[in-house]
Amino acid sequence: MSGLLSADLPEEYLELARTVRAFATEVVAPVAHHHDQTHTFPYEVVAQMGEMGLFGLPFPEEHGGMGGDYLALCVALEELGRVDQSVAITLEAGVSLGAMPVFRFGTDEQKQRWLPDLTAGRALGAFGLTEPGAGTDAGGTRTTAVRDGDEWVINGSKQFITNSGTDITTLITVTAVTSELDGKRRISSILVPADTPGVLVEPAYDKVGWNASDTHPLTFTDVRVPVENLLGEEGRGYANFLRILDEGRIAIAALAVGAAQGCVDESIRYAGEREAFGRPIGANQAVAFRIARMEARAHTARLAYLDAARLLLAGKPFKKQAAIAKMVASEAAMDNARDATQVFGGYGFMNEFTVARHYRDSKILEIGEGTTEVQLMLIARELGLPG
Template identity: 35%
Template sequence: MRADVFTSDHEDFRHLVREFVAKEVVPHYAEWEEAGRLPRSFFERLGSLGLLGMAVPEDYGGGGQADYRYNVVLQEEAARALVTLGTVRTQLDVVLPYFLAYADREQRARWFPGLASGTLLSAIAMTEPGTGSDLAGIRTTAVRDGDTYVLNGAKTFITGGLLADLVIVVARTGSDPQDRRAGLTLLVVEDGMPGFTRGRVLDKMGIKVQDTVELAFDDVRVPVANRLGEEGRAFTYLGHNLPQERMTVAVGSVAQSRAALETTLDYVRQRKVFGTTVAAFQNTKFELAAVAAEVEAAQAMLDQAVLALVGGSLSGADAAKVKLFCTEVQARTVDRCLQLFGGYGYMLEYPIARLYADARITRIYAGTSEVMKVIIAKSLGL
């Protein structure tokens, strides 16, 4: 029932990714979860195969294919193998678009080759303690002093911040009492800049392979040459990329829902209780039938949104609808599937337990479900 989303080029790419994940990710995944991060060498391996630089212009060592569907394929194939590549997803779908859209020629020459090759890792630092989704409430400040900005503040919940060589920091460079959104600027802080420190690695209940850290900036002097775009325009820039960021969460939610359904089908066909397979019980059939119908509906909604995003017509409200619906479907799917595993579903040796724990964050990051409802309500004139 899937829409005609992908071309033969995307399917060729899918074959490459499927083989890569099977050989280079699955055998090491438990080790990476234990370490709480993906190793730098993994990013370099991705870069050598061209998987990180698909959207980077060819002049800088990339593939010149700014087609979001390649990112969708990467997520789908990771989920199919019952793994997640959260930090990779963040770098490609959330951070890289800012560099592509707002880096000037000098910045492109300086950063793009490393971003494409996997030798430069990136993160974006928006969230602060006490602000959450209220980006207009950002307190981190950057004061212009000649050809530098003096940056002070703290950020939290920063995905990929532990290994990042380049961190795009959202800072306040000015204020307007009439407009809280005005005066925000994007500054690229580089690893090793004096005053830039990484705090503790946060201990999360899920997505263990994705490092999440606190960052602090104490009189960090950031060259004006490291500013992305114009001073004071960051809120507009952030709003421009949020639909794709939310779509990225939705893509993962549907792909992981499918993975939960498939691994549960395999389990109930083999597991026997009371002398018969779990699959033979009517309750099992009804539960999985309902799950399959919901996942199919989410996939249909998502596919149309992916095509709209690629075509440049996806609105912020529609992206919010997709994220809200797909993440809620994911929550119901993994919960119902885990139930059919019985006690084994609570054991981390079974992938359904990891899928369950990983799913909880999708209704929170990139804007909570409540924020999505506010956005949708506004689009309805409410």
């Protein structure tokens, strides 16, 4: 047996994995190609995920959550990522970038206002961090929030923002420069209701992959929100979002492992069914060894994200392990997608096959939530190397 169900995990996580796998197989997979080809958001799937409690997995019941933990979220993401990365990233971003900042840094009033709908999947939140001139260098943020009496006035633009333009998007957490200290810009996080005047959701991107995931640029023009919409301490937005990204890298790693495992599963099935020269192609050592290497990548990457998640849950430092997991898993997803496409031959180049979608979808895993180069930088820094 391969995959998450063979992992050494407590039974409650394995039961969750079985439940989400069945949902992914019976509900998500049959409509994945349609939403990918039509570039439509899978509202019906998201609604069912909300009813299952997936958006509330790592949150306490007092906020409408399921009382689980971050590892439970990762388990769900791996199983969804096996069949449809767009659906998986919708959940990952909705939890890690939408609801988690409010849970980690919000006031009691902010939590009471926003979390019940976000954790139930009735609403989605977005995290407005990346800008046209500030991606990896997020400290180069140009969006500003100026205090005017009892309001913040926000001006600027954001790009590549997931879950920012759906019909159920209700909240955007915006990072903005609120002041300067000793010549350095102080970045804060501010909660902006999506229907606030001055918030413009620009047309959706025409992407290579993740076509059923909602992604837009955002423009903020004299957007006014109350001063109490400040999330956390003023000037701590940069530090706070770094914590959010560290956690998010574990979740992205789990999603990537799902994609890598999905490529293994599809290749095993196809190699057993497809015949050439009178026997299944899986009987050929070249194909068998290729699939064996794919399984080794997925297994190794899974161990990496499980290790990082366990450190997080234990309250121990996990930055290095999260970076390792994200890098190893994203590379495994990309490499396995390439190899799976080769196993499928001409069929692997046809979009109706899952491996073709994984081939297009997986590249962004090496870019989003910190590029591979950023992960290497973080790992080197944690090792104490100079620079």
